[in-house]
Amino acid sequence: MIAKDAFIHKTAIVDNGVIIGSNTKIWHFCHIMPGAQIGPDCIFGQNVFVGKAIIERGCKIQNNVSIYSGVHLEQDVFIGPSVVFTNVVNPRANIERKDEFRETLVKRGATIGANATILCRHILEEYCMIGAGAVVTKNVPAYAIVIGNPAHQIGWVCACGNRLKMIDNVAQCSCGRSYKFQTGKGLVLK
Secondary structure (H helix, E strand, O other), X not given: OEOOOOEEOOOOEEOOOOEEOOOOEEOOOOEEOOOOEEOOOOEEOOOOEEOOOEEOOOOEEOOOOEEOOOEEEOOOOEEOOOOEEOOOOOXXXXXXXXXXXXXXXXXXXOEEOOOOEEOOOOEEXXXXXXXXXXXXXXXXXXXXXEEOOOOEEEXXXXXXXXXXXXXXXXXXXXXXXXXXXEOOOEEEEO
């Protein structure tokens, strides 16, 4: 089911069995496979591939991104250019492993920078920020900033995107939000 006000560029391929929400825009050379569920108010840049994935409201996916089956993007997730999600732990060309797809969950408001690779079976918690070119090999805490290969945490970020400075396990953002670090929970709003 495709919403009447969704925009699909004439060069895009949208297979049967796809859900596309209201006001979503799918641009040049995208391919949306059967079983994909795309919410309202999303934008897909040029040359995006989507397998049997769930993409919620307000996600922005930049050019040349591959979102394979098993990926779930919660609302307001930003995916930078050329990001790749994997869905098999040990792929081999000569061994069919479609029954071994693993899930990846990217929670609300997360940002993934250009050319990052997200290995399957992990959770990227809300409002985390993945640096450009990072290779994510484990779960990422809420509001964490991670960079590198393998990705490692270098700090904290506010839901608004500003970097946070922690003083005595507390941070105050210029936008007005306050955070506290709690052992076992990570960074939480005060």
